[in-house]
Amino acid sequence: MNKWIVSLALVFWVNGWLAAETLKVRHDHNPWGKCEGELVLSQEGVEYRQDEDKHHRKWRWVDIQSIDRKSSSRFSILTYEDQRWLFGADRHFNFTLLPDQEPLSEETFQFISAHLGKPVTDRIAKRAQTDYQVAAKHLHTFGGCEGTLYFGPEWISYETDHAQDARTWKRDRDVDSVWSLNRYQLEIHVFEENKRSFDKTRRFRFQLKEPLNEDYYDELRRQLLHGR
Numbered sequence: 001m002n003k004w005i006v007s008l009a010l011v012f013w014v015n016g017w018l019a020a021e022t023l024k025v026r027h028d029h030n031p032w033g034k035c036e037g038e039l040v041l042s043q044e045g046v047e048y049r050q051d052e053d054k055h056h057r058k059w060r061w062v063d064i065q066s067i068d069r070k071s072s073s074r075f076s077i078l079t080y081e082d083q084r085w086l087f088g089a090d091r092h093f094n095f096t097l098l099p100d101q102e103p104l105s106e107e108t109f110q111f112i113s114a115h116l117g118k119p120v121t122d123r124i125a126k127r128a129q130t131d132y133q134v135a136a137k138h139l140h141t142f143g144g145c146e147g148t149l150y151f152g153p154e155w156i157s158y159e160t161d162h163a164q165d166a167r168t169w170k171r172d173r174d175v176d177s178v179w180s181l182n183r184y185q186l187e188i189h190v191f192e193e194n195k196r197s198f199d200k201t202r203r204f205r206f207q208l209k210e211p212l213n214e215d216y217y218d219e220l221r222r223q224l225l226h227g228r
């Protein structure tokens with residue numbers, strides 16, 4: 001498609017079509033229980049409408065720290081709300097789309113991300129344009145999971161059968177830096193919610209199954225240093 005048509009469609013879409021999208025959701029309580037309601041996304045923010053009122057919430061975009069897309073039907077919103085019983089830890093709202101609700105579309109997710117303007121967690125690995133790929137093992141504290149890293153001009157993606165570790169990072173939004181000690185090892189440091197919240201970047205350590213292309217690595221590292 002022509003580049004201009006795409007840009008125009010994008011502007012129209014951000015300003016118009018999704019001015020108010022409503023998702024039918026279940027709010028999964030921690031550690032048990034649930035309530036059902038509607039999540040209304042608009043230019044102003046996100047509102048969770050719920051009959052019993054207890055969990056009715058209205059967040060401006062600035063009141064949301066991050067979103068975690070766990071699958072095409074599950075996601076959580078991290079707020080700044082304190083939870084006293086968890087020593088003031090910020091509160092997550094976990095949502096699951098109801099069965100008669102269409103899966104969360106890519107457009108809707110990008111709409112949310114664009115309005116947040118902050119790093120997000122996206123556990124759906126997608127290969128956009130790929131310049132380089134390498135088979136890898138993601139190292140856990142014990143053991144790891146196997147998959148493939150895909151690198152493109154805008155995105156870095158890790159595809160694996162271990163669904164909770166699959167990721168797509170937008171380079172200028174989520175990735176801080178990359179680091180390699182030797183050609184069979186690569187670390188990707190990302191802005192993702194972790195035990196230290198966002199104070200510290202989260203490190204994804206990979207053991208590479210084939211040698212890292214040093215030219216590609218040098219260029220990627222240089223570009224990330226300059227915020228690209």
Ligand SMILES: [Zn+2]
Nearest residue numbers: 027034035055
């Ligand atoms: Zn609830």
Ligand SMILES: [Zn+2]
Nearest residue numbers: 138144145165
């Ligand atoms: Zn893993």
